[in-house]
Amino acid sequence: MINEKFLHRREMAAWVVAAMVVLATGECVATPPDLRIRLNGRFGAVTLLPSEPLTLHLQTVPRQSPAVSGDLWFLALTSLGSFWYTDNQWWVASSTPVPVRSGSFDVTPRTLLNGVGLWEGDFSFYAGWDPWANGLIDWSALTVEAASARVTTDPVALALDHLNRVMDSEHNDFYVYKDLDDPGNHFVLPARMGPMERGVSMDLGWTNGCFQGRTCIRCTFDGIDWGGFAFLNGTLEGNQTAPQPNWGTVPGAGIDLTGAARLCLAVRGETGGERVELFAFSINDKPYGDSARKVSTGFVTLTPSWQRLCLPVADRDLHYIINGFGWVSSARETGGRPIAFYVDDISFEKPGPNVLRFLRSYDDPAGEHPVFRYGAFTYDNALALMAYLTDPTPQNMARAKLLADALVYAVDHDRFFTDGRLRNAYAAGDLPLPNGWKPHGREGTTRLPGWSEPDGRWVEDAYAVSTHTGNVAWAILALLNYVELSSESPEQKAVYGNAAQRMAQWIENHCRDSRGAGGYTGGYQGWEATANNPAGQTKLLWKSTEHNLDVFVAFRRLAMLTGDPAWLERAEHAKRFLDSMWQESEGRFLIGTVDDGVTPNRAVNPMDVNTWGYLALAGVDGSKDFRRGLDWVLNRAQVSQAGYSGFDFNDDRDGIWWEGTAQMVVALELAGRADEASFYRQHMIRWQAEALEGDGKAIVAATVDHLTTGLDWTYGRKRHVGATAWFIFALKSFNPFWPKGIAAATAP
Ligand SMILES: [Ca+2]
Ligand SMILES: [Ca+2]
Ligand SMILES: [Ca+2]
Incomplete structure (x- = not known):
């Protein structure tokens, strides 16, 4: 019985492949209507919870007139056999093809399925048309459109579906x-x-x-x-x-x-x-x-x-x-x-699956602040790219590539700068401005997030248009991870590697600091120079431990990629600063320095310098025990709230910050503390399923609104791309700094 089904599925797959091959050889005898399948309003593949409804809608693009002649078919391949859609009989199980229409008919858009309670497994949907109305499939002139759905409880597959949905949200039409x-x-x-x-x-x-x-x-x-x-x-x-x-x-x-x-x-x-x-x-x-x-x-x-x-x-x-x-x-x-x-x-009605774009960071279209409604933060998008790399199916690698291409495009198409800097955020939607929009005489420059005030003025957010060193470094890490983990050609890998180098060169040229223990400063703040803003951006003078951790790994890995020892020297320049921020007496990192570039900032105690410190440096620098930083987090930032256990961003413990909790899971796992990692992982999986603002797929950033960080921003109860990506890292034990492991990465 099972073998029969299996054979049948293979037969059907061959049916579709044969049709595609015939089409590719151009033996079509008539111009077919374009058939497009949408699952829950989306193109391509969707992943569903067992409780989630599925709507299958057929869009049609008639080439000449809506009336066509021929045979029209709709097929669903499932783990329980194949089903054919008929206008009168709904979906009928049949091992032989059943045409829904034979003869002359209007190809009108229609909803073919609208239901809940699908069983777990994979579903493939096909719409097929051939021009001979004889009730038979005519292989030599068959047009096929396909889409697939997976019904599952797998937390990683569901989290990836959240990223897919956000990535496509402005491009389904x-x-x-x-x-x-x-x-x-x-x-x-x-x-x-x-x-x-x-x-x-x-x-x-x-x-x-x-x-x-x-x-x-x-x-x-x-x-x-x-x-x-x-x-x-x-x-x-x-x-x-x-x-x-x-x-x-x-x-x-x-x-x-x-x-x-x-x-x-x-x-x-x-x-x-x-x-x-x-x-x-x-x-x-x-x-x-x-x-x-x-x-x-x-x-x-x-x-x-x-x-x-x-x-x-x-x-x-x-x-x-x-x-x-x-x-x-x-x-x-x-x-x-x-x-x-x-x-x-x-x-x-026009899907744009290949349009260059970034993901909105927060899935919060009704949210209070426009930059959180629509901003696509560079850091979150670097993480999303890496999340796709953790499950390298062809579809996921295609999405990772599109994000890598978007990063390369962004570094080459700023509306003002030509020096290799990225912005902290871009607008979701199409990455390039439309034809005819040429700020400073440049075509196709990147769109930055903004909103219109009640008086009609267009406004942009100061943080979004700024360039912070750590965000640039995360974009470099994303490109380097894509180069290491994809099977692109050497020529194509060089394109991504060169873009990463241009970004890194910007950090070196504009942020290298000689004060104190060295390292790299925080970046540049505000808008570029315009008539209204003649001073342009302001150089930030503080230094961040986090930024320097990112820069250290990015430069070390660039040295390995390019063989250029200059990047090793630059990595060591960041490392000297990191050494000065490690507190041997307390066993943890400090956040960084104040504006003089020397005096440590002791006012804020974030946990993630310690999780990132472990992930970036354990195995690189054997002279310090970075596991002590994880113990500091366990002792100072652990929070139990509303039945969940996790970690706050800082040590006032006003709620759980799930991105940081995921960082702890990866670090604890890699530190050989599997039991502790597993404990927090289970709480995250429950939070994915149960958070009120969630959808069973995304990770809601925090257990409370306005979770304090000690810095000038907070986290809230919003579905967050960054937290969702880190959740995937936690379940896959993926270290975004050294995805192949430090030993492998540093081997000659
Ligand atoms: Ca036929
Ligand atoms: Ca509306
Ligand atoms: Ca807090």
Whole structure:
């Protein structure tokens, strides 16, 4: 019985592979519709808890007309056999193919599965179409689309799914508007249309009764003449900090939407009966206007409840779009009556799995501070890259590569600096600015996180735009780990290694310090020099033990990668500072120095200098017993709270900081203290499953909101990419400083 199933699955896999091979040889006889499978709104593979619902939706992109002729199939391969979807019979178990439609039919988007209670195991879903309506699969002209789901209780697989979901959250579709300031938005410049450009207004941050998420758009028209808004890509030049309208006169300022199936949005009237036209691609008569002819709903009558409207766009030439959405109303249509209505969730059906991007650090779209809603911190993304390396499936390695590519892109495409520095954070969403946005004359520069104030000004966070030495060092470690653990070609590895060297050279050139015991200073703070900020960034003068631990390992490993002894000397320069911060009498590291670069800062006692101290230096420097640092953490930062045991960031013990707890687990495990490691690991696994703000997958950063660090930031009850990545390290006993072990790493 089991063997039969196994054989059957292999047969089916061969069926799909055969179809792919045929397609690759180009023997198709007709243009098939594009079939796209979404699982819970996501492309690709998803991992589910047994209790989690699964929705399987089919998107279709008709190439010529929605009516096609042929055979259409939907197949689910599962551990309990194969199932075929039929319109009347739901999913039926069958060992032979069952076509859902045979003949001529509309390939309309449809939901094929919407349920809970799937059994544990792997599920593969296929949609297949061939042009001969004979009820048989015709191998020579079969189009297949596949997606997979895994139902499991494995904590690592579930945690990785959290990273996947966050990584893809802005790229499952191509958004025009999701929420105010959402980094996934495009065509972000609304420009007035109509005589005198008056009589219309919009509130892009309306919060009452929205269709989806935190905000929607409230639109008004005063009932006189006509008017509306066009959502433009716009342009940005020189020192401008806000985009300017472009109605089709500027070349190189369009967005390529090729592959989009439909433009979909949600709309409702304030009272019902409002008459509006919704459209896109309206700029058709200008030299650099929309390449696509206008699509429009025509004038439609709104209802007081939300309606979902979709406009097919796949038959248009979408390679150069400057107007992604718009609306108008007119006195003639409204009978001279003023109207108000709402729009939300405006997106083109177009996945972007390969778009360069970083992960939002906190999965908290309703959170109080915009930089935590949307900022993708460099450190968290270095960790996410490494988390994928701990489970090197082809899918995970592809994601690690995309993050490595994003780091390389970031170091080469700053909007201002060309000296190898990274910023502390980037915007989630597309990493590059859109075409036509050229701050300081540069194209494709990286987007930094920000938000609009109520008066419309765009604001950025001082920490996010700064460059701290430790964050650069973590990016170097991420690239070095990718080079060591991936099977890239030597040429490609050199690309990542060279980018790591440019980052390291920035640290050496700008942060090497001769005061006191040497080492490297904290980095540079604030915004680059502009007309409003002529002084530019400020050099930080304090020195951090953590930063120097990161720099020490990064430089040592660069020396090994490049064979260049200069990096060894630089690593030793960091090491001298580390030696001065080790307190032999107490058996622990201090946090670093104050601004004079000499006087130790004894006001703050973080635990992670000791976990990182152990992970970075044990086995490198045999003259000190860094295990004593772990005992210091056990004695000074251990917290039991609400049934959980773990560690605080500092020694006031106001709650559990799970990222640090995971660091302790890795360190204790590598120190041979497996029982203690196992104890805290079990508490983390329970926290993953039980935290109120969690989803059974992510790690919520702390057991309390505003967990103190002793420094000028706190941790809260928010799902955190960094904590989730460290959780994966803890379960995999992965040391991010020396993933192959120090002995192996330092062998000649
Ligand atoms: Ca057929
Ligand atoms: Ca919304
Ligand atoms: Ca604390």
